[in-house]
Amino acid sequence: MTKLIIGCGYLGLRVAQQWLNAGQLVAGVTRNTLRAEDLKQQGIQPVVADITQPSTLNRLPDAETLLFAVGYDAASGRSRREIYIDGLQAVLNALSSQVQRFILISSTGVYGQTDGQWVNEDSPCLPKSESAKALLEAENVLAASRYGPRAVILRLAGIYGPGRLLQRINDLLAGKAITAAKENFLNLIHVDDAAMIVAAAETRAIPPRTYIVADGHPARYQEYIAYLAKLIEAPNPQFVEPDPHQANQARRSTNKRLSNSRMLTELCVQLRYPTYQEGLDTVFASRTDGKM
Secondary structure (H helix, E strand, O other): OOEEEEOOOOOHHHHHHHHHHOOOOEEEEEOOHHHHHHHHHOOOEEEEOOOOOHHHHOOOOOOOEEEEOOOOOHHHOOOHHHHHHHHHHHHHHHOOOOOOEEEEEEEHHHOOOOOOOEEOOOOOOOOOOHHHHHHHHHHHHHHHOOOHHHEEEEEEOEEEOOOOOHHHHHHHHOOOOEEOOOOOEEOEEEHHHHHHHHHHHHHHOOOOEEEEEOOOOOEEHHHHHHHHHHHOOOOOOOEEOOOOOOOOHHHHOOOOEEOOHHHHHHHOOOOOOOOHHHHHHHHHHHOOOOOO
């Protein structure tokens, strides 16, 4: 039976490759016809459709498993609500009843704790940013749908890996000050571990279930940046405290430590990169073309 991925981006493509390597049929939804050709070249059955245009979703293939891993693209001209909530609802309305496992990629941003406390799946959700609020509402939309009993929600910590370090690297090499509160924790998950966890959630989770997806080793954000600077042989970074008047302060004001105990125990996974040090070391050890 086909695996259907809506959101073939940084994470979705890696999940697709895992399923393809296992001999599964994989279909991927994209808005772009050129992108569709690229998916085809990778062995993915392309489906040209737009989740913000429900009329384009009438040809979604029957699938046993659906991964909804849509990221927000400001260039689309759509709001976060249109993408995360209305788009999800349109997909739910268009699906066949054959879907037995619906995996939704959400964010640990739904936890808005600010005092550095440990957080697990039973902790209260206190989203502060627009994205986190929309994602939490999307989770509720899925839970209330006919696919709610078949749903697995994966709340991802900050995802990193090849291609996701360039902005910080450029800032460090340029000697720019990095905005980072001294006491704030950073919670991460390497993209390859995240893809593995998606695959494990398909076969091992007993829905409905929600998991925090993180490496379980929170680090001070400034320590992470300092380690990155050392790897690229940049000057020792200078830090400035966040400006409370900045528009993105809602995200930066959260401060928590994420427990991954449920994920490890129930999904029976062993992370390849249990701390950011292993993850960053591998990124830099494997690069051969100068890209990061």
